[in-house]
Each structure stands twice: as structure tokens, then as C-alpha cells.
Amino acid sequence: MISFIVPAHNEQACLGRTLEAIQAAALAVGQSYEIIVVNDASTDATAEIALKHNARVVSVNHRQIAATRNSGGKSAAGDRLFFVDADTTIDAGVVAAAIRQMDKGAVGGGAPPVFDKHEYLPLYVRIIARLHVVLAKLFGFTGGAFLFCTREAFQATGGFNERLYWAEEVDFILALKREGRFFVTWKPVLTSGRRFRTTSGLQVLTLIAKAIFSPRKTFTRRSSVEKIWYDSNRAQDHQMRKSFAVRASNALVLVVLLLMVTGPIWDFIPWSATPLSTLLGKARFCIAFFLCHLGLLLWPLALILLVNLLRQKRWAGLFHSAALIAFCTWQGWNCTEGVMWVWSSIAHWTLR
Numbered sequence: 282m283i284s285f286i287v288p289a290h291n292e293q294a295c296l297g298r299t300l301e302a303i304q305a306a307a308l309a310v311g312q313s314y315e316i317i318v319v320n321d322a323s324t325d326a327t328a329e330i331a332l333k334h335n336a337r338v339v340s341v342n343h344r345q346i347a348a349t350r351n352s353g354g355k356s357a358a359g360d361r362l363f364f365v366d367a368d369t370t371i372d373a374g375v376v377a378a379a380i381r382q383m384d385k386g387a388v389g390g391g392a393p394p395v396f397d398k399h400e401y402l403p404l405y406v407r408i409i410a411r412l413h414v415v416l417a418k419l420f421g422f423t424g425g426a427f428l429f430c431t432r433e434a435f436q437a438t439g440g441f442n443e444r445l446y447w448a449e450e451v452d453f454i455l456a457l458k459r460e461g462r463f464f465v466t467w468k469p470v471l472t473s474g475r476r477f478r479t480t481s482g483l484q485v486l487t488l489i490a491k492a493i494f495s496p497r498k499t500f501t502r503r504s505s506v507e508k509i510w511y512d513s514n515r516a517q518d519h520q521m522r523k524s525f526a527v528r529a530s531n532a533l534v535l536v537v538l539l540l541m542v543t544g545p546i547w548d549f550i551p552w553s554a555t556p557l558s559t560l561l562g563k564a565r566f567c568i569a570f571f572l573c574h575l576g577l578l579l580w581p582l583a584l585i586l587l588v589n590l591l592r593q594k595r596w597a598g599l600f601h602s603a604a605l606i607a608f609c610t611w612q613g614w615n616c617t618e619g620v621m622w623v624w625s626s627i628a629h630w631t632l633r
Contacts, residue, residue: 282312282313282314282315282358282359282360282361283307283310283312283313283314283315283359283361283363283376283380284314284315284317284353284354284357284358284359284361284362284363285303285307285314285315285316285317285363285365286317286319286350286353286354286357286362286363286364286365287299287300287303287316287317287318287319287331287336287353287365287366287367288319288321288346288349288350288353288364288366288367289318289319289320289321289323289327289331289367290320290321290322290323290327290344290349290513291323291324291325291327291513291515292323292325292327292367292368292515293323293325293326293327293330293515294515294518295367295368295473296318296327296330296331296334296367297330297333297334298370299365299366299367299368299369299370300316300318300330300331300334300336301334302370302371302372303316303365303371304316304334304335305372305373306371306372306373306375306376307376309372309373309376309377310373310376310377310380312380314359315337315357315358315359316331316334316335316336316337317336317337317338317339317353317356317357318331318336318337318338318339318367319339319341319349319350319352319353320338320339320340320341321341321342321343321344321349322341322342322343322344324513325515328340339352339353339356344503344511345443345446345503346425346441346446346449346510347440347441347442347443347445347446347449348441348443350364350440350441350449351440351441351443354435354440355440357432359432360431360432360433361379361380361383361429361430361431361432362429362430362431362432362435363376363379363427363428363429364425364427364428364429365426365427366425366426366427366472368426368472368473368475369394369426369427369470369471369472369473370470370471370472371392371427371470371471372468372470374466374468375392375427375466375468375470378464378466378468379429379464379466382462382464383429383431386461386462387461387462387463387464388430388431388433388434388457388460388461388462388463389428389429389430389431389434389454389457389461389463389464390423390428390429390430390463390464390465390466391417391423391424391425391427391428391429391450391454391463391465391466392423392426392427392465392466392468392469392470393413393414393417393418393423393424393465393466393469393470394410394413394423394424394426394427394469394470394471394472395410395411395414395469395470395471395472396410396471396472396473396474397471400473400474401478401521402474402477402478402521403477403482403531403534403535404531404535405482405531405534405535405538406474406477408535408538408542409538412542414467414469417465418465418467420605421454421458421463421465421601422451422454422465423450423454423465424450425449425450426470426472427470427472428450428453428454430457434457434460434461437460438453438456438457438459438460439456440453441453442456444501445500445501446500446501446502446503446505446506446510446511447499447500447505447506447510448500455589458589458593458598458601459589459592459593459594459595459598460594460595461595462597473518475518475519476509476510478518478519478520478521478522479512479518479520479522480508480509481522481526481527481530481531482527482530482531482532482533482534482535483526483527483530483533484508484509484530485534486530486533486534486537488506488509491505493578493581496581537571540568540571540572541572541575544568544572547565547568547569552565566623566626569619569623570623572616572619573615573616573617573619573620573622573623574616574620575616576612576613576615576616576619577613577616577617577620579609579610579612579613579616580609580613580617582609583606583609583610583613586602586605586606586609587602587606589602590602590603590606
């Protein structure tokens with residue numbers, strides 16, 4: 282039996298479409314199923330819409346996505362658990378692929394999310410979404426819009442980490458990878474970009490900065506991510522913020538993203554071809570300054586992967602983690618050398 286678990290808080294606008302897509306997908310694969318909507322303190326018609334679509338409603342008052350998903354997982358009767366966000370529509374293709382892989386021994390997996398082409402979103406979000414489809418398959422990580430696992434794996438990992446208010450799906454995926462093979466489908470699922478319509482690029486950069494300099498507080502305190510992930514006001518979800526400040530901050534994030542994507546191209550161009558006396562040389566130095574400092578984030582990422590490596594139970598997981606650690610260490614060291622070079626160059630110019 283398949284259990285589809287949909288965490289929901291004030292989701293009356295999109296829940297019906299999500300449940301209809303789940304029902305169509307489940308009927309197409311031809312297995313018995315149940316749909317559980319975990320109604321987390323909704324003040325709208327979420328529960329009524331769920332009942333109208335023959336879903337079982339589990340009412341909770343967590344206001345935390347990890348705990349809400351866990352409540353659904355614990356009340357599910359199926360031996361295959363599918364966690365589907367309330368603003369995400371799936372089809373029979375991803376469900377069938379997930380079942381096939383679990384039949385072959387995978388403990389779980391997920392699908393990368395994409396957005397409707399007609400949805401109004403910042404350009405940087407579109408680029409990230411397209412890159413994510415490839416990177417998710419390459420590195421074996423997805424977002425939380427669509428995740429699946431066996432009941433045995435869910436119980437073995439303890440479910441989602443309820444200490445986390447953000448990135449709980451990453452922690453859950455790492456835990457699943459320690460239990461067995463984690464499969465990422467090539468076929469994406471369609472999700473909503475509403476958070477990016479109501480969140481400015483500056484808020485995104487601020488959240489990333491908080492995660493870097495104060496990770497414990499950022500991930501374990503609801504107040505740190507309240508405005509982005511836990512805002513109950515759905516009335517403005519369909520509207521794009523268009524103030525000058527929002528447009529400017531979105532443009533800044535786009536520039537940062539383009540620098541990150543195109544940065545490796547400079548490695549193939551000798552510095553002698555772009556003398557610092559030229560405008561291109563100065564621009565290249567500024568890009569190098571930014572990218573090498575940004576690359577220092579690979580060191581804490583390598584540390585997280587090392588902790589995960591020490592807890593691995595599988596040889597395949599050990600090799601995969603070791604490869605990622607080696608890559609992060611290699612690139613992190615290159616960036617560290619770059620930081621030392623740019624600052625020594627700045628010191629030389631200042632003292633000259």
C-alpha cells in the first residue's frame with residue numbers, strides 16, 4: 282500500500298489540484314493507496330477540501346514542517362511513504378519510477394522541482410531550477426517538494442529532524458543515504474514558486490549569510506526563517522513584489538548566480554591575457570575576489586559530509602561521501618589559495 286502524505290497549512294488555494302494529481306497518479310500505477318492531509322493549524326478551508334477529495338485528515342498544531350511530516354508518517358498505514366508538498370503536482374511517471382526503484386532495493390528518493398513556465402518569477406529562480414534538475418541527479422540531493430521512502434527506512438532514520446525549521450529535508454536525505462540507496466528521478470515535479478514571489482533577493486542573501494555565520498540559530502529557531510518559510514498570509518501568494526528595492530536585490534542575486542556559473546571559464550584564460558592595467562583585468566580581479574571568498578563555504582560543507590561519512594553504514598555511501606569530501610576539499614583549498622593571493626596583491630598595491 283502507498284501512503285501519500287501532504288503537510289498543509291492554509292492551503293485552500295492549491296490543495297485541491299494537488300490531491301487530484303495524486304489520485305490520478307495513484308490510479309495509473311494500479312496500487313492501493315491512501316492520502317493523508319496533515320492539517321497543521323489551518324484557519325481556512327484546508328480540512329474541508331481534503332475531505333471533499335476523500336483524503337484522511339490528521340489535525341496537528343506544530344507549525345513546523347518536520348514535525349508535521351512526521352505526524353503524517355506515523356499515522357500512515359502504507360509500507361511506501363510519499364511526502365508531497367501541498368503546492369506540488371505529481372504524475373504517474375515519478376510515482377512509478379519511485380516504486381520501481383524501491384522494488385529494486387532503494388530505501389528512498391525524490392524528484393527535483395520545476396516551475397510552470399507561465400508563472401511569474403525572478404529570472405535567477407528560473408536558472409537555479411533548471412540547474413537543480415541536473416545537479417540533483419549528479420549529487421543525489423533534491424528539495425522537499427517530493428520525497429519518498431520505505432516505512433522501514435522512515436522508522437530507522439527516526440523521520441525528519443524536528444529540531445530543524447529549515448533544510449530538514451537535507452538532513453533526512455543524508456539519514457536515508459546512510460540506510461541504503463537514494464534514487465533521484467530524472468523527471469521533475471511541478472511546484473509553486475510562490476515563496477520567491479513574496480521574498481526578495483536581499484532576503485535570500487541575508488538568509489544564506491545567517492546560515493553561514495550563525496547556522497545553529499538559523500536552522501533551529503523558527504524566528505530566523507519565519508518570514509520566508511512560515512508566513513501564514515496566502516492572500517498575496519500570486520503577486521510579485523515589484524518595488525525598486527526588490528527588483529534591485531533580485532538583480533543582485535542574478536549577478537551573483539551568473540558569476541558563480543561562469544566563474545570556472547576564467548580558469549582557462551591566462552592572467553597574462555587580462556593585465557590588471559586593463560578594465561577587463563580589473564573586472565576579472567573583482568570576480569576572483571568574490572568567488573574565492575564564496576568558495577570558502579566548501580570547508581564547512583566538507584565538514585558536514587565528513588560527519589556523515591563517519592556515520593555511514595554502506596560501502597557505496599562511504600565512497601560517495603568520500604568523493605564529495607575530496608571535491609569540496611580540493612576546491613576549498615584552491616579558493617583558500619585564491620584568498621591569500623588576492624589579499625597579498627591588495628597589500629602589495631597598498632604599500633607600494
